[in-house]
Amino acid sequence: MNKAYVHGYDHQEYIRLQDQASTLVELLHSDTSYPAGSRVLEAGCGVGAQTVTIARNSPNALITSVDISETSLIEAKRKVAAAGVTNVQFEQADIFNLPYGPDAFDHIFVCFVLEHLSRPIEALYKLKNHLRKGGTITVIEGDHGSVYFYPDSEAAHKAIQCQVELQQRAGGNAMIGRELYPLLRQAGFNSVRVSPRMVYVDSSKPELVEGFTKKTFTAMTEGIRESAIKAGIIEQHVFEQGIRDLYRTAEADGVFCYTFFKAIGNK
Numbered sequence: 001m002n003k004a005y006v007h008g009y010d011h012q013e014y015i016r017l018q019d020q021a022s023t024l025v026e027l028l029h030s031d032t033s034y035p036a037g038s039r040v041l042e043a044g045c046g047v048g049a050q051t052v053t054i055a056r057n058s059p060n061a062l063i064t065s066v067d068i069s070e071t072s073l074i075e076a077k078r079k080v081a082a083a084g085v086t087n088v089q090f091e092q093a094d095i096f097n098l099p100y101g102p103d104a105f106d107h108i109f110v111c112f113v114l115e116h117l118s119r120p121i122e123a124l125y126k127l128k129n130h131l132r133k134g135g136t137i138t139v140i141e142g143d144h145g146s147v148y149f150y151p152d153s154e155a156a157h158k159a160i161q162c163q164v165e166l167q168q169r170a171g172g173n174a175m176i177g178r179e180l181y182p183l184l185r186q187a188g189f190n191s192v193r194v195s196p197r198m199v200y201v202d203s204s205k206p207e208l209v210e211g212f213t214k215k216t217f218t219a220m221t222e223g224i225r226e227s228a229i230k231a232g233i234i235e236q237h238v239f240e241q242g243i244r245d246l247y248r249t250a251e252a253d254g255v256f257c258y259t260f261f262k263a264i265g266n267k
């Protein structure tokens, strides 16, 4: 993966993921809670931006959160300890080579991870091996093809497209949200249901203007400036215009829309 832009590594990215998580908690997670005593695997927990929410929504479930990045796990542990959450254990592990037996978990939770993987079906398939029969997997992903805004701007669309291009070059897929149904089906999950979760932002929702349009989406796009220009995908002045235009959508008459996709499947 390309460390220059992949989420979850540097401090700015850490702050962005925290902002993103707190803004979107209700929209993405309010309908996720696991029964008492159930064993839940959070695969690719990163800096723990979702972990506290998942753990608090299911206070009597036993959550195992894994990530391949040791640095991210240190942040995640700190965050969970600071929140006083005690039903989470962390382990450094690779989704493609997890140190657990078959049927080790009742539920699996995966958020913003598949978009970074070149073999998402294989990842889902591997995860399924550790799920008991009848258990569930929950997958949440964004889709960069779902962005529209007012005032519209060609430069802003071009800047967003840079993220799509860079992620594709790194083997990922920034437009994976729309593929969750076929991916889960191909990995052998049953009863797959997908619900689109649209974030609609106008200035009557100042916390979303700040927390989503500015601090999540535009900050994320700004974060790829150097990589995109260095890769020759976009001219610097077009990129800068695109960023200005994204901030413009956060003004009093601006509107911003983005859709996340949440899928649940059964083994």
Ligand SMILES: C[S@@+](CC[C@H](N)C(=O)[O-])C[C@H]1O[C@@H](n2cnc3c(N)ncnc32)[C@H](O)[C@@H]1O
Pocket: 007, 008, 017, 043, 044, 045, 046, 047, 048, 049, 050, 066, 067, 068, 069, 072, 093, 094, 095, 096, 110, 111, 112, 113, 116
């Ligand atoms: C964008 S972050 C998402 C983190 C967290 N789930 C969230 O929603 O904020 C993607 C995470 O997936 C992790 N990751 C990528 N490939 C992995 C693999 N093969 N095994 C375990 N974790 C992986 C990365 O280290 C990173 O922390």
